[in-house]
Amino acid sequence: MDTVIIKINDERVEVPNDFTILQAAKKMGIDIPTLCYDERLESHAACRMCVVEVEGARNLQTSCSLKVADGMEIKTHSERVIQARKDILDLLWANHPNDCLTCEKSGECKLQEYCYKYDVKETTFEGKRKNYEIDDSSPFFYNNQNKCINCGKCVRVCSELQHTNAIGFSERGFNTHVSTPFEIGIDNSVCVSCGNCVSVCPVGALMPKSKEKFRLWETKKVRTTCSYCGVGCQMDLLVKDNKVVGVQPANGPSNNGLLCVKGKFGFNFINHPDRLNKPLIKKDGQFVESSWEEAYGLIVEKVNNIKSEKGSEVFAGFTSARCTNEENYLFQKLFRAGIGTNSVDHCARL
């Protein structure tokens, strides 16, 4: 890989020549704000928060899209740049409900974060504000366009990564907003409820329909592997008081930061009162809670008895797609090597 030498904030740095300015700055530990950038997506360069001053260029340049070139001199936090960022935040805030007190995104909202970092306390503009009806037709999430900042991440994730193309921009100019074709509502669209749009939304416009009231800072993130299928998506469970209240995708080798509807929204069973936490053994026609030791002991005893009476061929094993590959491997090993039968199968093979 060829490298180039550039100067960021008067400091020389050598970076690969296919880097964007944003990547180069990140390498140097310089934080450039972005609202529409996602490294997995084509650069959109629409939020204009990542603008920087490039020596020789007439206008400010978007660091998310502009590639470095040898000898380039860049200022990431000059007065001109900071004023531009403040003005953009000021403009966004002029068209945004002042709802951080009750907004569920609070604490993880990028608009909130940048308004804090750039000291934008209130807007200096008055005038028209958007006023959309909330689309809550989906059973899993709602779309509140009044909080949307038109970063387009949701639209691009849905088309570029999820390849569903359920949502897009409607109308234009000041009236631009994210919706389904002909405003038919998420639930009537081709949306597969994967929730990947929800996961990338930097503000509180696309939010999961949560059964719990919680603040993000009250939760602990627990990294785990989704247990629904063999893809092995990585995810963070949001846990509050030992209860799972939400799921966020994590960037694992098999999922690229994406999840499907089951992984993203199918977590309520975990703390459901009907869920079995302990094995049940039928005693005198009644299921009775027991310990794992007792249950396993009973299984081993019965298997041994049947095997000695009728031989190994009477056994068949059927396992679940919800087990990991490793678990499935062990299961067939148990049946073939332990019990001695080849009659072992798996639901996903059907």
Next chain:
Amino acid sequence: MNIYRSHVLICGGTGCTSSKSDKLQKEFQNLIQKKDLDKEVKVVRTGCFGLCEAGPIVIVYPEGSFYSQIKLEDVEEIVEEHLLKGVVVKRLLYKGAISEEAIKSIYEVDFYKKQERIALKNCGVISPEDIYEYIAFDGYMGLAKALTEMSPEEVIKVVTESGLRGRGGAGFPTGLKWNFAAKATGNEKYVLCNADEGDPGAFMDRSILEGDPHSVIEAMSLAGYAIGSNQGYVYVRAEYPIAVQRLQIAINQAREKGLLGKNILGTGFDFDMEIRLGAGAFVCGEETALIASIEGERGMPRNKPPFPANKGLWQKPSLINNVETYANIPQIMLKGVDWFKSIGTEKSSGTKVFALGGKIENTGLVEIPMGTPLRKVIYDIGGGIPNGKEFKAVQTGGPSGGCITADHLDTPIDFDSLVALGSMMGSGGMIVMDEDNCMVDIARFFLDFTVEESCGKCNPCREGTQRMLEILERITEGKGEVEDIDKLERLAKTIKDTSLCGLGQTAPNPVLSTLKYFRHEYEAHVIDKTCPAGQCKALLDYFITDKCKGCTKCARVCPSSCITGKVKEIHSINNKLCIKCGACMEACPFDAIILK
């Protein structure tokens, strides 16, 4: 081929067509046939003559008699008198075509005499629907010359040396652009023509497509040869049905004659082209949005770089030029670099077509050499300001441009001088304003346009132009504050500096330039709460003049009791209390109450 002794040219431009010039054509043909003249006189429907003000226009050759505002009833007289007896019908001539009783041909009329026509050379001269007429005027000679005698590099060299700059707005050197596209690696390349003309009032591209479509086809084939492309697309506004129709006819004829398609002129060069209809938004004229639109995507601009020359249509290297830019090229190929450079200024060679509009006598299309002073355009060609009013400013560059004041009327207009004045060439809109135009209101008008046309992709333009418009609305409604002017300036700076595409980057220009030259008008609105030009209704006050007879009618109808005066004496209005309902003005039987 028949030799005709006389030709009747009827304008088939959009203006004249909408005043029924198609019916005129039928009537002429009808009567000519009746009089058995059809072997001697030919009727031709041409493209736009430019002086739309005088339409429908009919020109009779060989005399070049310039008939204007011709009605159906007039046709018989022209056939009878002019075509049969050879006597020009003075009564129907354009008024500027007669002076001191001498009759002038169209070329001696001031409006045309001071122009220099390259891009519009064939408009109003040939029938756009007949490829032979184009060929008769040296059409496709430039292409033939290039394909048979020149290498692609030589073609690019000619375009580069001619100094031709893009007529679509930014004035980018055309040869350089062709060179980038030629150098770009890729086995497939495209030649695109931007015919989405969206500036309010501009119609030069439309006139070229309607009047001389083959010039664009020839130029695009030349471009294809130069950059190594075999496929072109013309992106035309769907609102230009006549242009689309004539271009399609021209493409079909060129294909039939082997001037498009495989193995053009037997040289082994293949090039074909198709029309794509515009999606109806101004922003689709921005090149990357245009490309997205051809691809079937939403017409939203894409960040540059990469530039279309490297990654354009379907990610392939693409050359995009404006209609008028292309229309210059066949003649540059034919007549050479020196000829073209002899016209215009050193850094802006050739001519530019302007659409003259607003407060001016001769509205229409004019093509003038670059470097012509504004004064000449407005007074000599445009005929000056009507009704004896005083010139105030002229807006060039449409919603992206700025205004130019009387102090700068002698500036030679070219790409760079306009930018230096805080305006720009744009596509060539030229709107003249007189003393009655309020400059704040003008800025509001253009902002209204950009707000309407913003695609909504990027924050500064989508949110910022709306706020600028709201501030301007407040100012024109008399609700502006002094800080509003600073706010406008701050917003304008950020929007220019951070917007994604040219629309946002230039949207604040009308505000900045009116602030630069007419700041006092802004201040009058916000501080004195008056509109010096008398345009902003909310800022005008009611006054009672000495026409008042003291009838007391006004005082009786005034709902806020702010009119005082004794019977039979002149009344007066306390403007502090007046709510501007207008009831007094309506009630006054002597028209004594005025708004000022």
